[in-house]
Amino acid sequence: MAYTYAYPRPALAVDCVVFSIQSDSLHVLLVERAQAPYEGWWALPGGFVQMDESLDEAARRELREETGLSDVYLEQLYTFGEPTRDPRSRVVSVAYYALVKPGGPPVRAAADARRVEWFPTAQLPPLAFDHRQIVQVAIERLRGKVRYRPVGFELLPRKFTLAQLQRLYEVLLERPLDKRNFRRKVQEVLIARGVVEELDEFQAGVRHRRARLYRFDRARYRQLEKQGFDFEL
Amino acid sequence: MAYTYAYPRPALAVDCVVFSIQSDSLHVLLVERAQAPYEGWWALPGGFVQMDESLDEAARRELREETGLSDVYLEQLYTFGEPTRDPRSRVVSVAYYALVKPGGPPVRAAADARRVEWFPTAQLPPLAFDHRQIVQVAIERLRGKVRYRPVGFELLPRKFTLAQLQRLYEVLLERPLDKRNFRRKVQEVLIARGVVEELDEFQAGVRHRRARLYRFDRARYRQLEKQGFDFEL
DNA sequence: TCAAAAGTGTTAACCATACACCCATGC
């Protein structure tokens, strides 16, 4: 089958910058390309948009097909369209970033991906196309967003301790936070307003005092967000 | 001439939400479409991306062709790609927003545009496609951005008074600001650091005390931005 | 001389920051 148009069209792709936290540092998921161009190079998971799916759907589909991931937090990042960003031909790519919670099923390579692996953002291998730049933009966006929106919870397990939450913020903001001030803030802006729920459950099996567990209430947050809820660490 | 591909491709367009301030309220520039679909409807200026131009270039070209505007502040907004957003066929649109200073050459209709007109954001006519939604997203982005980046200056004349600057912020933030507190803040965060330059010039021809004029130093801001300059009203 | 907007300081409330010790648990 072939498709013919009166004017030339760029190809349209999506690419995903998938973040997770591992051993207290920010990681990105990369796939090793099985095909030219850049065969054998590491790249962002992604691929071409199909005619009957939205851009968000395309991003989710490609993620599922190439890495096995589903149920992630996904948000559009930026659209990259320099005429020469793909050596073959004009390809415009709508980039997304995704946040994944630890403890889900492990990633597995499939489709066009030979291998799939998590890399710490501080030590990325050379990347195909302009993917290095895309990762850079995604990191900046994430760091900016976390200051005024509670996206960080998407990087934690469903039930988490306040120490985990604090470490997450320290990793993302790249500065140490005071434990007591952090807890007071979380208490008054998140717990008091019901965005974070204090559970009657505790850690188990640790060789020190067990920490209380908490849960993020996304529905409650959405509700407050509409009323102009001003989040700030 | 015809162009043939092995797989179908969405068409790729750009659309621009052009903002200006007029009589103390935020306006958007719309064009009346000269062609189907939505012939006779108001729409955002925009059009299809050509193969040899970047997305930014496409946005600037379309703005120039349809409205005569050039030399505007332009920034990518979001990419809209619902499969049914265009009734003819699949069209993905990379939306931009632009800020224009008052007092430039007047806009003029050309190319596919029958008329060009400024509308206050509070009273927009029915818009073609999903352009109403795009405008909505652009307004939210602008309101958010102005809180932590000095984009507002792109909506003021090159030389402006502090009262104009304050009115601008009041329009964008939708709340009144205290004159003395506002001036102190501008003094210590912008003037003291050289981002805004105090001129030895004053308004003329007003029937009250003449206000001092100021100028935004974009180069100076760029320089500080790299060093992690924390702007905040 | 009047109307209209420019320009200018002080005080009180609030918020952010810095800081140190006891508690519970598993080994």
Next chain:
DNA sequence: GCATGGGTGTATGGTTAACACTTTTGA
């Protein structure tokens, strides 16, 4: 019993917010 991280309150300095009158100009 000791090592490990969990959990808790207060005092200080800095920032924000509220507030009113005098000045300059053109008509």
